[in-house]
Amino acid sequence: MSSTTAELDDSLRKKIIEKPDMVLDDPNVMRALVAANERAMGTNIVDLRGIAMERLETRLDRLEDTHRSVIAAAYENLAGTNQIHRAVLRLLDPESFAVFMEILRGDLRDILRVDALALILETTQEEAGAAVERVGDVLKFTEAGFVDSYVAQGRSYGGDRPVILRQIQAGPSRIYGDRGADLRSEACLRLDLGAGRLPGLLVFGAEDPHQFTPQHGTDLLTFFGGVFERCMRRWLS
Template sequence: MSSINAGLEESLRKKIIDEPQMVLDDPNVMRALVAGNERSMGSNIVDMRGLAMERLETRLDRLEDTHRSVIAAAYENLAGTNQIHRAVLRLLDPESFAGFMEVLRGDFCDILRIDAMALILETTQEEAGAAVERVGDVLKFTEAGFIDGYLSQGRSFGGERSVLLRQIDTAPARIYGEKSASLRSEACLKLDLGSGRLPGLLVLGAEDPGQFTPQHGTDLLSFFAGVFERSMRRWLS
């Protein structure tokens, strides 16, 4: 048997000579070649070039992971922006308050990819007796002061903030109705309904505990809350 055949098949040898990039682009092959070279040099010789290559490979792996994370975050932000845009356009469609509420009762949860939603409006003490809580419906009426209490839940909540994201163990049936038991996170959008009016609150509930967390950005939801409250002022004027 010839020395070429004993060491390397002629077809494989020719393939490598014709297309060396095939070997150079394969990290596993290159790693095996470097390891074989180190073994041939003996244990008392340090291959600085090999060590440098290992460090460069580690840095390259980290850069690739970071690149993938950035791309994934960009796609997620784009998808979130498109969701909010679709929701805003749906809010602009109705020509009456009844139509506005039908939009909220319709496919609005699907557009926002949430599992439950409620619009909470406070009433004055005199009106509270005549107000009706519609459990299971989108629109809820509550006593004055309920919204701030619900947002704070015994903790501080900055008055300038319009959006609160949090995970929840149990959601109140008073707000979410029959879906309350399955919800694990929520977004609370405080609404300024205009001078002389009590505040409103739009709550978005999700079964996924990771959908709304304090670590997430609130810019898109703050924009959405601004559009929503302006739509509400239009119907309340």
């Protein structure tokens, strides 16, 4: 029994001597060796080198976590950029306003992965609003001043921001139709439709309360809103 153990020890010793990196690169083995060394020194001795190693390990773990977070954020940003690019290209496809509206009802909502979408145009022509506005339809005509009041919702700040992201209890049926009751967050994109025209608003609604929150960046949606309002100017000219 003892000879077998000795032979095993000799074999292991030889392997370690030949490839010491095998031990040095294994954090679990190194921890076990350091712990055995501390036990051998007794409780009266403070191993400053061991303490320094523990602190370095903690910093390394922290750095690895940060590295993983940065990579995850980069992939998320890339996916979001690709998504917006696809949506912009789809907006440029239609050759008529009717087809443009059909894209809003279908493809655009699917590409952006939102549960509801509405295009709000302010107008002073009540007859046009009554004729076009339908519950559940994408296009909504409202009275002048509606965009500012809807975006602000009684707050005095953020009124001039092109994109507002927020969580909601529900979306108004006037805007979202029957889907409004299920919505828990929304994005509001202000639209500048050109000189002499009243403003517009493009809104996205989501059932996920975390899809649109004030903590999220708005650069991509600001860019998308700029493209969208330029498309609208072409159709309104």
